[in-house]
Amino acid sequence: MGKKIRLIHLHHFLFENYQTIRKILQYDPHLENLYQYSPSTFQNIFQMTLKAAEKLYDQLHSTSILDILKENYKKNIIIITIYDELYPDLLKEICDPPFVLYLKGNQTILKKQFLISIIGAREPSLFAKIICDSLIIDLMKEDCVIVSGMATGCDSIAHKSAIFHRGKTIAVVGCGLDYIYPKQNRNLFNEISINHLVISEYPYYIKPEKRYFPRRNRIIAGLSKGLIVLEAKEKSGTMITANFAIQYNREVFAVPGPIIMEEYKGNHRLIQDGAKLITNTNDILEEFKEYTKK
Numbered sequence: 409m410g411k412k413i414r415l416i417h418l419h420h421f422l423f424e425n426y427q428t429i430r431k432i433l434q435y436d437p438h439l440e441n442l443y444q445y446s447p448s449t450f451q452n453i454f455q456m457t458l459k460a461a462e463k464l465y466d467q468l469h470s471t472s473i474l475d476i477l478k479e480n481y482k483k484n485i486i487i488i489t490i491y492d493e494l495y496p497d498l499l500k501e502i503c504d505p506p507f508v509l510y511l512k513g514n515q516t517i518l519k520k521q522f523l524i525s526i527i528g529a530r531e532p533s534l535f536a537k538i539i540c541d542s543l544i545i546d547l548m549k550e551d552c553v554i555v556s557g558m559a560t561g562c563d564s565i566a567h568k569s570a571i572f573h574r575g576k577t578i579a580v581v582g583c584g585l586d587y588i589y590p591k592q593n594r595n596l597f598n599e600i601s602i603n604h605l606v607i608s609e610y611p612y613y614i615k616p617e618k619r620y621f622p623r624r625n626r627i628i629a630g631l632s633k634g635l636i637v638l639e640a641k642e643k644s645g646t647m648i649t650a651n652f653a654i655q656y657n658r659e660v661f662a663v664p665g666p667i668i669m670e671e672y673k674g675n676h677r678l679i680q681d682g683a684k685l686i687t688n689t690n691d692i693l694e695e696f697k698e699y700t701k702k
Contacts, residue, residue, distance in 0.1 A: 528562025640674030
């Protein structure tokens with residue numbers, strides 16, 4: 409059994425505790441001794457509570473990795489680790505890249521070079537919808553992959569527009585791939601999981617919970633060369649994702665809007681802080697000339 413398989417086994421139970429997985433890998437880079445560790449070892453060396461250490465020990469020894477792999481296979485879920493060639497290079501650059509990713513759909517999309525994230529409000533204006541479609545029409549001509557979070561509003565609009573214009577899209581979700589959230593996006597999820605790609609860092613059995621979505625946002629930012637904010641209030645999940653993109657030194661673009669609208673205060677703040685104001689797709693493409701066909 410190789411270290412990738414052992415990492416998948418460990419992550420299946422310890423997915424919420426990033427720092428503990430990191431400590432274990434620093435201590436035992438190939439996880440060669442993973443199954444020899446006692447609860448007291450987990451507690452003393454990796455600073456776990458006794459209760460958590462005993463639970464992890466029991467899980468590793470009572471649920472076989474073979475059963476986990478079989479269950480994912482039955483669900484058409486592909487599992488990759490940070491050590492796999494398919495793992496996106498850009499995502500490895502962030503300060504806390506996911507150790508494991510769960511994929512459903514066309515995994516070859518991950519090897520595309522030109523990925524752009526498009527995000528925004530859950531209740532967008534008609535203006536945001538029109539702008540999104542206009543930008544995506546031109547981005548599709550450059551073989552750009554659209555990344556978003558499959559939330560209601562701007563996320564869904566971005567995915568649907570990419571599909572309609574015969575492009576490719578990646579949905580990064582904040583739950584296991586057994587669950588569809590929000591439920592009204594069932595048809596969209598099914599379309600993306602067959603012909604495009606759905607990504608999660610959570611094992612299939614994890615239900616959607618509010619605390620998982622901010623973590624999901626760092627993947628949306630980390631996967632892409634740049635991030636477009638269509639419409640955002642100053643305090644919103646969209647701004648969390650935009651701040652991740654800034655932290656990761658990605659290109660951040662913002663659509664300007666009426667100064668009296670709350671829905672654009674986030675955009676204007678980003679522009680004031682250095683994001684590029686965009687008026688058309690060329691404002692985006694000129695930052696990525698190495699990926700354009702012109």
